[in-house]
Amino acid sequence: METLLLNKEDVHENTPMPELIAAIEDAFEAYETGDAQMPAKSYIDLPQYNGDFRSMPAYLDAGDWDAAGIKWVNVHPDNPEKFDLPTVMGTMVYSDPENAYPLAIMDGTELTMKRTGAAAAVATDYLAVEDATSFGVVGAGVQSYTQLEAISTVRDIEEVVVSDLDDDAVDAFVDHFDDRFDVRGGSISDAGHCDVLSTVTPVESPVVSPDDVGDDTHINAMGADAEGKHELADDVLLDAKLVIDDHAQTTHSGEINVPYHEGVLDDDDIHGQIGELVTDKTDARTPEDGVSVFDSTGLAIQDVAAAHVVYEHANEHGNGYEFDLLGV
Incomplete structure (x- = not known):
């Protein structure tokens, strides 16, 4: 048997966004119904x-398919300056759950960006207004690109506003998408008054206030992935229909981690988990809803679901490099 080695370009080319969004939705459903195993993320x-x-x-x-894997990822903020390496790098090992054979080893960094965008798209499909046509993003880093790519798959996005302190990053984002959307730079408030807003920053002091969002804006809070990170003002969270991906992770390192541990926000303020929306255990957007928030920390089941999509497509199209890892 051969193991597929898939680099960044291979992952990118073999991740059709509509199929990835469907797979991420399947993963949320499997987790909610108990058809998934996901030990707590461990840190060194x-x-x-x-x-x-x-x-x-x-x-x-997921019923028609099952999958297993593990992502090994780092966060080293000094890497760009000291070693000319990315701050975050990831490696995904994707295995056959029946016999444990390592089917693929693939770039986990591109995989993470893709599945993070897809997770926001699933939440947007359940929580944003049906006729959403405008999208705002706060933070013009690498994650912002897949947010737009994924969300424009589930809504007919026409107008895009990007906000970032780095003018060069804003210009790069605008240049990348100006042939597909009416896209421009703007303030946080400009971005927040779009129908859908994604926040993808590493800040520890909230940058989005209640005045910065529209009456019916759906917000994907994607930036918080560690204790102390916090993009949205507490009043935004408290006044919104708040949906999370996983209680343990979001209270530890998600957007709600700071107000939750300070006692400002508690379980009564959480509408439910995204899996409960997918399985119809709780309601998605209703006509009475105003602002909604999806607090996403990123789950290992998402990585496995994404790796499944990548592997199946790469295997079908003969992409990647086959090698005899085990010599069997």
Whole structure:
């Protein structure tokens, strides 16, 4: 048997967004119905290197298919300056759950960007107004691109506003999308008054206030992935229809982690988990809803679902590099 080695370009080319969104939705359903296993994300802290490693294993049974894998990812903020390397790098090992054979080893960084966008798209499909045509994004880094790519798959986005302190990043985002959308730079408030807003920043002091969002804006809070990170003002969270991806992760390191541990926000303020919307255990958007928020920390089941899509497409199209990893 052969193992497929898939680099960043291979992952990008073999991740059709509509299929990825469907697979991520399947993963949320499997997790909610108990057809998935996802041990808690584990951390190895390396303060001497100003970094850490995180391991994210999971298995899910989506009915027509099942899959298993583990993502090994780091966060080393000094990498760009010291080593000319990305701050975050990931490697995904995708295995056959029946016999544990490693079917593929693939770039986890591109995979993470794709599945993060797809998760926001699933939430947007359930929580945003049906006729949403405008999209705003706060933060013009690499995650912002897949947010627009995915969300424009589930809504007919025409107008896009991007806000960032880095003018060059804004210009790059506008240049990338100006042939597909009416896209421009703007303020946080400009972005927040769109029908759908995604926040993808690493801030620890909220940058989005209640005055910065529209009456019916749906917000995908994607930036918080560690304790202390916090993009949205507490009043935005408290006044919104609040949906999370996983209680343990969001209260530990998601958008709600700070107000939750300060006692400002509690479980009564959480409408439900995204899996409950997917399985119809709780309601999605209703005519009475105003602002809604999806707090996404990123789950290992998403990585496994995305890896399944990538592997199936790469295997079908003969992409990647086959090698005999185990010699069997």
